[in-house]
Amino acid sequence: MALQKHLMNDPDTLVVDSLVGLCSVNNQLAFDPSSKVVYKSKLDRSKVALICGGGSGHEPSHAGFVGEGMLSAAVCGSVFASPNSSQVRRGIDLVENDAGTLILVKNYTGDVLNFGLAAEQYAAEHAGKSDKVKFIVVGDDVAVGKIQGGMVGRRGLAGVVLVYKIAGALAAQGASLDEVYSVAQWVAGRIGTIGVGLEHCHVPGTAPPASSLLPTEIEIGLGIHNESGNKRLSPVPPLSELIPLLLDYITSTADAERAFLPFKGDGKDEVVLLVNNLGGMSELEVGGVVRAAREELGKRQIVVSRVLSGTFMTSLNMPGFSLSLVLLPRAEDAAAPKASVLLSLLDAPAQTPGWKWTAAAPPVTPTPLAPASSASAKKAAASGIGAAQPADFLAALQRACAALVAAEPEITRMDTITGDGDCGLTLKAGAQGVEKEIAARNITGTDLVADVVAIAKVAETHMGGTSGALYSIFFSALAQGIQASAAGQSTATPELWGAALAAALTKLYTYTRARAPSRTLVDPLAAFVQAYPQGFAGAVKAAAAAAEHTKDVDAKAGRSAYVDTAVLSREKVADPGAWGVKTILEVL
Structure with a gap:
């Protein structure tokens, strides 16, 4: 809705x-x-x-x-x-x-x-x-x-803004009324626009709309006054499929019903591209639309001389966008204004809050850099310390990864209530990253320091955010603890793990103020590390109990510290980060 x-x-x-x-x-x-x-x-x-x-x-x-x-x-x-x-x-x-x-x-x-x-x-x-x-x-x-x-003719959409800009710049230069009228009229006849929405908008002060799109639908061709479009698609296609369909509406000359613009398709068609936010799309998504539209125009050998992107003509808060193309004149179009003149008018400064910054030049493709190295491309020096049973070690890691992936929906639900809704996806991304490293034999169980460093790098590169940093710091410190506690050992013992875990928790405390009970992932992690000397099974139970207890703990740090305590008390939801630690430990 x-x-x-x-x-x-x-x-x-x-x-x-x-x-x-x-x-x-x-x-x-x-x-x-x-x-x-x-x-x-x-x-x-x-x-x-x-x-x-x-x-x-x-x-x-x-x-x-x-x-x-x-x-x-x-x-x-x-x-x-x-x-x-x-x-x-x-x-x-x-x-x-x-x-x-x-x-x-x-x-x-x-x-x-x-x-x-x-x-x-x-x-x-x-x-x-x-x-x-x-x-x-x-x-x-x-x-x-x-x-x-x-x-009746075609409806007016976002393309009119380009007429405003070109005509306004020409008038500012002192051109006559006939000159401004002639250029504006020519530009108006060379614009094509198509819109697409994930949903219709709602007019303030009116009753709720009688109908809306299904969660899996988008609508193509809708107007800016909530008018219905001419086609609905389900499921929502990726931009790689949607953008070509939209551009067909504007550039096709084979469809006599929509051959509004005289594209020739000979590699010499030159356009201005306007990507317009209809009011409710994120800048993140709009940037993706710009890329997809420009790349598709390149595939069609249509020269893009300018790209404009932003919020120009909205339909209140409609989640959607429109694409507009101005087909510029060719050198042989004697009766038309010169393309260079139109572009200079488009580039001229305008002191208005609605007009967006433009590059005043054709777009360029960013120079690709050398491929980034994988998470464990630079391995730590061989430590000579392996797991007692490398195969069992890998199997335990794989179980933990699978458990996190399976728990993603529930952890996401928890974080939607207590935080920003991304914890489940963040942990899932980390788990899938570790699975890839195992599959690539970058984690083998035969060199624990290298293995734990690889996990730390996965947390850094695949997870990101606060959770990624905390996991990466902890595992980096754990690798240091294993190395420092080895004392010539070639196989990790429970005592070595205990010392390394304690050292890692101490190091983590230098970077976070969270201390149990704080309603964060530190609660079960600290409970596990502190109970570990009495046995692994007991330590896991202690961690699980600490994670469960976060349902009743006032948030002192982390994502929940900014949530109304009344909401937390009413919902009785555990901290999602703590639940992630519990999920990992219980399957190890």
Whole structure:
């Protein structure tokens, strides 16, 4: 289901509250609350003014692009609703100038009618300036075919932001209204956009949506006002499969229904790529989309001259993204603006909070480095100390690894309540790393120091985070303890293990303040090490009891120290890190 909780004072004042907040961020702006118009407070009235707008809920569009080098004003409606013509008329009056005004709107009926009506009213009342207001409708959605779209045409999506940027930069340079209009119109006709979402969004102050996507589904071709798409896929495909499908919508010329852009497929097609976060995706995922899109375009021999990535045109908090391509003109396109000019306008600085940093150059592929060495590529010097039964030693390690992998869902559940939800996956990654080292015969049981060092390196490289560091420190110290306690022995004895374990715990204490009982992995680990001299089985029981006891212990350190104690008391969940130690020891 779409996220239905929102932080606000009142749904009815949310748009105005947000615009007032934007003006606090961007001190170039002035705001007319009654008409919901944000505009440049210091306007150069010798240059063409650009007005855009539409329903709110698409932030940073539209008001986030008002500022030097981009837009002059934005007229904002309620969430997903067009502003009325009176609001738009007020916006035109606020930016009235000697050079003329260009109105840019996305292709939605309400926007076209209300902005168009305001433009016509202005022209009727200012006969001498009727040629000083021009109007462009941008429709870049390629999800809807030509027949289905009919006379309505393509919807406006994130591609309109590129028209804002190019037209705004040209106007800032002092170009005439006709010049700005001509270039903006040409660019608007060369953009294709396709969106994909994991779920629809929820409009603040409205009832929950009647339907939603299944957990295994994604939807392709959805609009930015919660409109349904034209295709659902299940299960969710990897980007390596999804991105080619999305780019087919934009670049295909074989599909007469969607051949909106004149790609030639001869290796000379040149594009600007815009990857737009629809509001609810993590930057981590968006970066992966950028890589996948650029690589797929490379496979198609489409030259990528610029890459833009970020949050430009949202659908509130929709978890999804859109891809936009601007097909740049070729040298032989005599009637078109030059590609170099369009790129320079795209690269020109814009002092607006909505416009993201760009490289102002074609993307480059990072130079690959030499492959990193495996966890145990650099082995410790042979110690000559082996396990009493190397085969049994390896079997015990493999049992422990398998137990951690099997316990991952339960440990993850615990950590979802008491921490950040990653402990189970972290331990699973470490266990699988040790299994690989055993399979590669980098852990053999015949050289315990080298084996334990290898396990420490796995913890460092495969686990990461706090748990990885603690495990790596402990096993590194354990290797040192084995070496120091050997005293000429060639086989590890229980006494040697006991001394090495005690030394390792002492060393670990120099790097963590956690002491039992602290509701951390230290609780069962310390219990095990301290009880070890009385026998292995008894030490395991002591560790298990300490892990169980973490259900009733106030957190003094670790992930749970930041969790409400009332939650911990109510849920009676053991510390996930402690449970991991218990899981390992009980199968050894």
